[in-house]
Amino acid sequence: MSKYRPFLISAFLAAVAVLLVSLYLNEKEGLLVDQSTATQVIVAIQDINAMDIIDSNMLKIDNVPKRYIQPGAQTDIKAVEGMIASVPIKQGEQIVDTKLLFPGEESGLSHRVSSGRRAVTIPVTDVHGVGKLVRPGDRIDILASIDYGVNDREEREVKTILQDVLVLATGKFVADSLPRATASDFTGEEKTIDLRKEDYQTVTVELDPIEAQGLIFLLTSGEGEVFLALRNPDDRSRYKLYTTDSERILGPRSKLGLKRSAEQNRRGPRWLEIRDSSAVGVY
The missing domain is CATH 1.20.5 (Single alpha-helices involved in coiled-coils or other helix-helix interfaces)
Structure with missing residues (x-):
């Protein structure tokens, strides 16, 4: 064995x-x-533009091998009908949920404002508003150039008055809302407008009530101009910043700096401030 x-x-x-x-x-x-194994999914039978309302004439059911089905591919034409294309969809492309928007009821701007905060609108130009490249959901700093001189004597300083401010809307385009509206042309025919592509003249931001008061004062006092500075969305830092004036820009070796230095040496400082571990005279 x-x-x-x-x-x-x-x-x-x-x-x-x-x-x-x-x-x-x-x-x-x-x-x-x-x-x-072939699985039935919805595909476009024509090019669909962004913000178009989708109807059944734009779609068909097609048999697609399971390995080629995209995540979120839709299978029911009736469920898709009436929705809106958020981006262009090419002929033959599968209809996926990430490219669809549901019209729903407009919730308005008030529902985007956090409890205890206020929405305040700032008029902007290309120069004051970062070339109008700001979009809802962005975060910005707000700077003010203020002239507090008496009579014809200009005394101007620039200060970052608010940091890490949330943008709620640009023009009528509100964050997390359907970016479309309807308007009538000169013939009276209604057309759909993509608010993301519309030029805007205002930016609406979210502030606390005290910040809102200060900003409204600047906008209505006529003593200064307001500028926006766009932040990286991941940058939530805040800085302690001194104001900037002509002397700080030109520096101590400029004519203005030398003149001020001579004046200060004659009369001496009123008090001393500690700045970056150094004693600096305040005149």
Whole structure:
């Protein structure tokens, strides 16, 4: 019996190997068959522009191998009908949920304002508003250039008055809202407007009530101009900044700086301030 043992062990191992290979091949075959199985999804039968309302005449049901079905692909034309394309959709492209917007009811700007905060609108130009490249959801700093001189004597300083401010809207385009509106042209025919592409003259920001008061004072006092500075969306830092005036820009070696230095040396400082571990005279 012992002389047949190696043969029996080899035969047993060979049978196990054949069984494992057979199971592996059957699993792979089943996977390939499953991936090749055609599944019905919705595809576009024509080019669909961004902000177009989708109807059944733009769509058809097509059989697509399972391996080629995109995540979120839609399968029910009735469920898609009446929705809005958020981006252009090409002919033959599958209709996926990430490219669709649901019209729903407009919730308005008030629902975007956090509790205890206020929405305040700032008029902007290309120069004051970062070339009008600000979009809802962006975060900005607000700077003011203020002239507090008496009579014809100009005394101007620039200060960052607010930092890390949330933009709620640009023009009528509100954050997290459907970016479209309807308007009538000169013939009286209604057309759909993509608010993301519309030029705007205002930016609406979210502030606390005290900040809102200060900003409104600047906008209505006529003593200064307001500018926006766009931030990286991940940058939530805040800085302690001194104001900037002509002397700080020109520096102590300018004519103005030398003149001020001579005046200060004659009369001496009124008090000392500690700035960056150094005592600085305040004149």
